[in-house]
Amino acid sequence: MSNIAVNSPMQASVRVLIVEDDRDIASMLVDLMKDAGYGAEAVGSAMEMDRLLKRKEFQLIVLDGMLPGEDGFSICRRIRSANTVPILMLTALTKEVDRVIGLELGADDYVTKPFNSRELLARIRALLRRSSYSMQVKPVQEAMTFAGWRIDPVTRELTDSDGVHVSLTTAEFDVLLVFCQNPRQVMNRQEILARTHAGSAGPVERSIDVHVSRVRQKIEPDYKEPTFIKTVRLGGYIFTPEVSLARD
Known part of the structure; x- marks a missing residue:
């Protein structure tokens, strides 16, 4: 076939x-x-x-x-x-x-x-x-929360548990948003690339890995021992926190 x-x-x-x-x-x-x-x-x-x-x-x-x-x-x-x-x-x-x-x-x-x-x-x-x-004409997405963080797809803002805004590049935000929309699912690099623009600046695997590393540095309690975005051997990544719709 x-x-x-x-x-x-x-x-x-x-x-x-x-x-x-x-x-x-x-x-x-x-x-x-x-x-x-x-x-x-x-x-x-x-x-x-x-x-x-x-x-x-x-x-x-x-x-x-x-x-x-x-x-x-x-x-x-x-x-x-x-x-x-x-x-x-x-x-x-x-x-x-x-x-x-x-x-x-x-x-x-x-x-x-x-x-x-x-x-x-x-x-x-x-x-x-x-x-x-x-x-392509789906309704406006709602803000989500995970582990004390809040991510808003409309305003494209990320805030921590104290309400402090954390700056992300466009690619970093897109990668984190994809994880939040697909929590607790193993996603390979090609899947992440297909749903973001994160691979446009360089080779696919290297580009995705770099953006994931930068997101980890901004949201993980200890980015050297990540618990939110875990690497899956031969699989890609999995976003482990529970994700809920934000209650404003």
Whole structure:
């Protein structure tokens, strides 16, 4: 499948969740997504999906219609009631009425089994492009707090527990903001780069590492032994504090 891979920093930041109880199909879909440059994880039931969604954020869900326990159509309705994440229904149900039901329940696209891998990937890319465009006009973000600190995406200010303003460069602020928006998730350097402008001044890995080091010097209790932004071997970084919306 490597001949259809198109890798980019933006793709590296995309995570696809596959909800499919057939292990062979799930494994094939994970490989397809990874060959295309996306991050991918697979689960086999609604219960497993719910547990994973509490811990991680995904940019697209590929959802089987026929699952043990809660079926894909019910899951689709439930997700859509609280989330705008793109959903692609993937099912052996081929009747037109099933496709219409899936779309009416909130699915963004519907592909029947057996499917063509290239077509499925093209549909996924189209959904991600549309989602990316719509996210450009998202509502104003709210200020957040962590470990006594307060960060405001609108005013782009960082203040400590005493209300003292701490100066950050544009890149440093962007890096810290990305961590606050994705707490307790391992993020590699390419993911951080894709969500900031932190890599524009030099080589990606070196640039990100420098900015992280500078942020640590400004927020860590002991920047030589960082506890807020921890390095994950062969993984990148993880932001450990609990992040909450600020209460003004």
